[in-house]
Amino acid sequence: MIERVLQTLVDVVSVGGLYALTALGIGLIFGVMRLINFAHAQLIMMAGYAILVLFSQSVPLAIAAAAVVAILLALGTERVVFRPLRDADPATLLIASFALSFFIEKTMIMLVGSRPKGVDFLPELARQIEVAGVRLQLLQIVTIAVSGALLIATTWFLRSTKLGLEMRAAAENFRMAQVLGVRANRVIAVAFAMSGILAAAVACLFVAQTGLVQPRMGLQLVVIAFVGSVIGGLGSLPGAALGGFLVGAATILLQTLLPAELRVFREVFLFVAVALVLLLRPQGLIPAPGLKARV
């Protein structure tokens, strides 16, 4: 019994961590640009393909390539699509990222086909280990460790470095930060690069977990993470991470607790719960300061 509870707990925390990383990557961009980036899914997907190409040669190389590809794609899309739209309203940015996301996905389908490809990435992580008499999957422990480390690193960056301070200032009031000498292009580029790194990390963990790469991957993660960041409070980074974690954790809890015939409907229960939370707190659990329109 205790073992079952512990296993579920580890499961919940590891999946929650994965969604928290995804939501944080999305939240960083939303913070500085008010952009909900659908194309975050394609950052994850392209990083996945980088792993597919290189994993058989060297694992560190594959991880590095995933990071480089995701960062370059993030910076490239910022430069080509989002920079010209910097003064557009959030609804336009949302549509633009939706179109961009589809464009990258459909182009990949055109180039490599839509069939999933198997990747035997980090097979050694699939084995079970015994911690204090409880059997756990090593990959889940690694997922929790990586998620925790990246969340802490991001927090440290935002709190303790000059760039992080500028970024938080820009998230609070972009115009004012610019007037006070924060360089917009640099802050936004750094935010995109960081979201690229987070996407690459998610890609590594996700590919190791599922063993598959395909052009449509990432979208489901990103949509659930979106909903998580809405629950957490759009525009608030702790809110995004918390909301992402809660939604991911809830998915696994529902999977475990629901009777078998209702399990296929778990998204329904999840989103009904989300609707209830939003009825009580339309601004999210941790409302962002400065997001409310000022006149």
Add this chain to the structure above:
Amino acid sequence: MMAVPKGRDEGRVARLAPLLMLVAVVLLVAGAAELAPAVVQRRITQGLINLVAVVGLYVFVGNSGVLSFGNVAFMGIGAYVSALLTMAPAAKGVFLPDLPPFLAAAELPVAAGAFAGGAAAALVGAVAGFPLMRLSGISASIATFAILVVSYVVLGNWTSVTGGQNSLMGLPIYVGIWTATVWAVVAIVIAFFHQESRSGLLLRASREDEVAAAASGVNVVWNRFLAFVISAFLSGIAGVLLAHFLGTVRVETFYLDLTFLIIAMLVIGGTGSLTGAVSGALVITALTELLRQIEVGVPIGTTVIAAPAGLGDAVLALLMLAIILFRPKGISGGRELAWARGPKELKLSQPAADGHNS
């Protein structure tokens, strides 16, 4: 915004001008289809069904400025409800042996099935819209994605009622060019009178400046809600038409790809006006058909040159991006058709759009 001429006598007719001209365009397209070969006629019928879907999306998105990803879910609901109510009981016995008795025995006339499909979609829209419309614009957009996912999961797994992942076949096929035309005209009329109504105008005011509208006493939540329900109804009807045009329904039809297509049509046409919705639907239907031909292969001399599969989707996404970047108000420029170009609208000095606090 609507160009409302000042002259009192010409005012009333001129106000109706966009409606009359859009209806005329639809009738012209239908008339041309009547003379065209059967294959082309089918494509045009499909285009008019798309038009109903895009106009349905426009009623909410165009007037409120809040993007909705949920309308294809309403299409799915409309399609399945109408299918279940109008299929022959014998066919239902084959595909859906576990159907509740009252559904298994039902065989309504197709028109009643269509209205039931639209009404069911509107009802779901009302239930979902109640919590969602209270959210701020951008959060509401994301939350509408939840409607899409939920409907996809329910329709795809509620096997005893929807057949789950299997297609439902044997629907009465009654949607031809004229049925589609009638519904296209009805959709345009509903959308036009909604946007000209008090509620529609208040909603458009909130689209231009939510804070100022709310400060002037506009109940933004209520007016959004109303538009969302009307929008859900029209989307439901579009789903009904699609189902009874194809004769089959499949849950996969009502998911991301159709969502993208309908949104792309509205954005490329121009979200700000009914003219944009109609022109987007017609132009993009023609374009996607052309691209599909290229994917199948174009004979040049004796060789057939075919583009790689998936080209059409990629081009459509690229076109949508280009429109957002270079002509953000779409083909229509956010304006309605008018008899004659009135004096250019006064260019109000735009408040610096900073996307953050304005």
